[in-house]
Amino acid sequence: MIIACAVLTLATAAVLIRPFWCARGVSAAVAICAMLACGGGALYLALGRPGLPDAPFAERVRAPDFALKREAWRLIKQLERDPSAAGFSALGEMMVELAGGRVTPEAGEAFARALEMDGNEPRARFYAGLALYQRGKPAAALAVWRTLEKNSKPDATWLPLLRKKIDEAERTENRPR
Amino acid sequence: MIAETGRYALILALVVAVLQGCVPLIGMRGRDAVWTAFAARAAFVQFALIALSFGALVWLFVSSDFSLGVVAANSHSAKPLIYKIAGTWGNHEGSMLLWVFILAGFGAAFAAFDRSAADFRAAALALQGLIGFGFLLYVLFAADPFVRLDPAPIDGEGLNPLLQDIGLAFHPPLLYLGYVGASLGCCIALAALIEGTADAVWARALRPWALICWVFLTLGIGVGAWWSYYTLGWGGWWAWDPVENAALMPWLCVTALIHSLHAAEKRGALQIWSALLAILTFALSLVGTFLVRSGTVTSVHAFAADPMRGFFILVLSVVFVGGALTLFALRAGRFARKTAYAPVSRESGILFGNVLLAAAACAVLIGTLYPLAFEVLGRGKISVGPSYFDRMFAVQSVPLLLLMALGPHIAWRRGNLGEALRRLRLPLIAGIGAAAVLAAYLGRLGFAPVGLGVAVAVAASLLHAPSWGMRIAHFGVAVLLAGIVLSSSLQQEKTASLRPGDTLAISGYVLHFDGARQVTGANYDALRTDFSLRKNGRKIAAMHPELRAFENPPATKAETAIRTDGIGDLHLTLSGIDDGNTYELRALYAPAMPLVFLGMALMAGGGLVALITRRRASADEKQIPLLPGSPKVRFAALIGFAAVAGILGMALWRSQNPLPEPMAGRSVPSLVLPGLFGTEPVRLADIKGQKLVNVFASWCAPCRVEHPTLMALAKAGVPIIGIAYRDKPAGTKAMLNELGSPYVAVGLDEGCAGTELAVTGVPETLLIDETGTIVWRHAGPLDKAVVANELLPRLRGRR
Structure with missing residues (x-):
């Protein structure tokens, strides 16, 4: 970036001072160069973001988690128009996936929104439990998950995963510290 | 890298603009040729830098780089390429960058093609540099297109589907070419005032730029009218919207200017008046920019309104125009030469026409600003409707057009009215005949028959016109007028609820509704209907009005199908669906509509012809110096401008505070x-x-x-x-x-x-x-x- 700016300044200065140089008006030429370099540099330092690279869309699409990010972004747009509990908990789940399985504060906020709209949203409740578990509160997590297990229909799709997590939490809880 | 280089190039351009504004003026004082010649060099460099910056912005739009705020806010990865490119100037920041790009382009073109004296050229370019400096400051500090976002959003917010149109790709750049051309005209006139060149030289230097400005304003207004005509789908092409008026005012002014320059160039007459017109054209185009960008006036075009920006542009306008008018008031006396001409002469005709055009511009200005002034004075809120403008224009255009027919037949210096009228005998008879035919057909007299009569008379009078450019442009005006009059008085409209298989008859056509289907466009879903158009039992065309649903941002838009048969236009607009299978259709037949746009195209074409056909240098350039104009008259323009600026400023002040609830x-x-x-x-x-x-x-x-x-x-x-x-x-x-x-x-x-x-x-x-x-x-x-x-x-x- 610095090189590009320097080249541009030099080229501009060279074209501008040529007649002065030929007519031996050295002081004017130097003054013009100084103005270009100082004015341009100072303004750029005040306004520019020299370290920030370009982000062309075609390149970003190739990033491994871009498809998921894009889906999450679309969901956010949709939720702005038409908020729903299921939508917010789906969004939270995507955020968890993007964070490699960790319930980040942003994801927690999405689940909180979902639960605010519908206290029985199962997915949001599951992740609310997971957040507690990840923060080292297995007892509280177990309480949330057990209630969820009790309220779920016996053929609910999430039961196997939920039971696995409950087992895991119980083991952590019983492990001596 | 590209984004930051674009921004840096813009910053360098600002520094170069300062140099372009100062160095040549110092050089003129010291009579140093190297310093004055610097102006042209700086103009080229400034243009190259801004071109680089603008190119970078276009590239960032094309590559959908959402790390740039304007791209994220106005584009979308799924948008068709042409609209990605057009999106560059479809927003405030990008359009202001386009503005300075065109400004620098005019400066460079002037530096390359003008052949006047070195000092005169340098003064004009230095002033151009100062204007460029003002607008570059504005772009960098109030409308920066290179604001970055970190992290970059995943996708853009799209573009208003109403603006997603091919018309958008051409309308603003053309209009800007016109607006910005006016700034160069102003600089040339001011350079002449500074230099005190009281001969035809400055008029000759100004003429091509005034013509370019006029051609582009005409095209810009024409394309804008055409765009609203075929996208908005209600058959209207001019609504006296404040922003349309903002383009019309400089157009009227520059129309007057190219005529008065003709007199200045040929006879050395009307020089002060021409200089004033050049300044006023620029002033009015700044008022236009202010109205579009500040949001003081509610308008169809007010998509990106922001009072802060309005304040900035107002300050710029006050500095530029106030400075220009002060210089005019101070120097016009020394600059004044008067040539003698008789009351009946080409000069008088041009002066009279100029006064009428200026009065029309004034009427539009008053109609546009009156509601603002009314509000500023705390008298409540009012609006000035199209009926005011329609009547105003109908009244003013008839004498103007008669003058247009008569003027070219009167000689310079001293003309003979009787002789001119004798030559106009046949055109006048033709005009009266045409008016009588239309009046008989409509069964009433009124503006329509009179307008048609005048149009025919003007067209017929052009057989003996002196130059081709003028002949074509004036013919265009006649065609435009005929189009306006005929389309408004003869149009037919029908609304109907149709089921597949139904037919509707309009203006000799039979429309057969074949059915509807769902189609998918580049970034919308549409309900597409099929109509076959029959005449005398034969199918001649298929028309497909659509209802389009855009997803991002969500919006619905009716796509009107328009078919022209060369004589008139048939519009089909789908306005809705009832109970699944009944379609609401609005059909409109507007005869002579093609004439409206043909007329505008002819006018612009005439301007181009005038631009490329060089006028023979006039043999008669003897000038008779007379007394300079009185100071009171000269300061009047300055006072008038101060009043306008005051109204705009107070309106802006009010719009920043919550509206006082009347x-x-x-x-x-x-x-x-x-x-x-x-x-x-x-x-x-x-x-x-x-x-x-x-x-x-x-x-x-x-x-x-x-x-x-x-x-x-x-x-x-x-x-x-x-x-x-x-x-x-x-x-x-x-x-x-x-x-x-x-x-x-x-x-x-x-x-x-x-x-x-x-x-x-x-x-x-x-x-x-x-x-x-x-x-x-x-x-x-x-x-x-x-x-x-x-x-x-x-x-x-x-x-």
């Missing part, structure tokens, strides 16, 4: 409006509880923008009463059928409701509480932020 505490007037649907009148006082009153119109684009917000409010259970403001009932119905109606009742405003509720423009929304008092008002489209921050806290019992 009706505060007063209960809602017991308005009774004729209902849109059915027979029941709408009584404003009848609807109980808290309610919103939304003033809208089908011709108003921001109303379409706020429509989804209103739908959401209606869904949340807020009763909204719609008032259709200065709108045809058919148009309102079509819009509501197309987009859905958020209203519990829709009333028609027949002129008094707007005044009684003190409405400034459309859209405007008022909140009325249980006791019937107006408690809140919002001028302009409602959006999420306004609803969340201002409206919801005031709505009791709702979240």
